[in-house]
Amino acid sequence: MRAGFTATSPLESLGRALCGDLGHVPDWAGLIGTANDEFVTPALYHRLRQGDVPSAEPEAMAYLGELDSLNCRRNRSLWAMVADCTGLLNAAGIVPTLIKGASEMALQDDPAQFYRLMIDVDMLVEPNEAEHAQRLLAEAGFTVLEDSEYEHSPGSFWKEGYLGTLDLHAGLQSGIARFLQGDDWQRRRVLCEKDGLRFRVPDPSLRLLINISHDMLHHTGLARGGISLRYLLPLRMQLQQEAAGLDWPWLLGLRRDRAFRLAFDLQMLMLEEIFDMPLPPGVHPDRLTRLLHRRRLLKARHPGFAELEWAVVKPVYTRLKKR
Incomplete structure (x- = not known):
């Protein structure tokens, strides 16, 4: 952080804390509230645990630790859902592409340790595979949330026992896809294998x-x-x-x-x-x-x-x- 910089908003205070700078003696309740609002509370906890950071308030660290533990549990459930759905699709010859937070999670050595709070996971199949993918999910007990369909997505799918939803995509949003030319979509994805599953990530x-x-x-x-x-x-x-x-x-x-x-x-x-x-x-x-x-x-x-x-x-x- 720049020398002499003074945070003048909760976001800037959080940014300083994420850089390991607690010299501004933050309002811990406000700092954690902002981190929750921004879905980065686990990242704050992991940063404050590092040895080069001044001692944080013990009560705040205990609370952050509990949130991180719960987030790891949620991540394990989300990744189990990704694995379940990917396995279903692989068995039918479909190799999905994980995008956004799901792709970041997939690149972790341990997906449960992903540093961000996740509401859902995003999985993309080719347009000609979307109808088949929906049938497979329905047969496996997934249901579509009401009014969750939109331009490029058949909907968000939920199954009892999982702590989140799967957003199925049949293409990238138009505001993103318009930047891809020629074979960009094919060549700018990487085929991965993890836990016996095959998927692509950007x-x-x-x-x-x-x-x-x-x-x-x-x-x-x-x-x-x-x-x-x-x-x-x-x-x-x-x-x-x-x-x-x-x-x-x-x-x-x-x-x-x-x-x-x-x-x-x-x-x-x-x-x-x-x-x-x-x-x-x-x-x-x-x-x-x-x-x-x-x-x-x-x-x-x-x-x-x-x-x-x-x-x-x-x-x-x-x-x-x-x-």
Whole structure:
């Protein structure tokens, strides 16, 4: 964290704590509440347990430890559901692709130790496999949640005994898929085998694209000017890995699209702001982007202003989306 930096919002205080800086003597109840809101409480607990962090409040650490234990239990159930569904699909000759949090979980040595709170897991099959996949899930006792179908998804599936739902996809959201050209979809996935199961995960560059586009473009991160650590923290961790294997020419080429350039550069600026990470080589945000970055910080620091501004912006954004 930058020398002399003073956190002026709960998110920034949480960012400092995730960097191991407790010198600002945080309000522990507020800090943990913000971490829960951002789905990163396990990551906070794991960071505070490291030896280079000043002693945290014992009662807070005990509470965080209990939450982490419960999260590990939930993750084990979610991964068991992924394994169950993947096994069903594999037996029928279908190799699914795990995306978003499910792909990050799959890349852990122990999926139960994944550092983020998970509500559901996302699994993608090819469009011509979707109907067959739904039948297999129904035959295995999964039911579709009411009104859970949308553009690219046959729905969210639930089965008694599991602590979450499976979101089945028949393609990427249009706000993400539009950036893929030619054979990008085929060549930017990696075939994995784990516990006798076969599945694919996006390669590092596609995972980064999905992370940024899902938060900033598919959701309303760019229009609303919000900051979501549940997406920002995986970006930080991925960019910190020396062997991340990112295809920077491809990623920087995507910045020719104005919307993606704004989304990408804003996330890089926020990584710099909250976690003191340098901007990637070749990324030079313009004045408008830096102004929008200041807007995000202002809204994080003044929630009342954020609600008022979104009330004005939302109708315009909604009309533009319908065009």
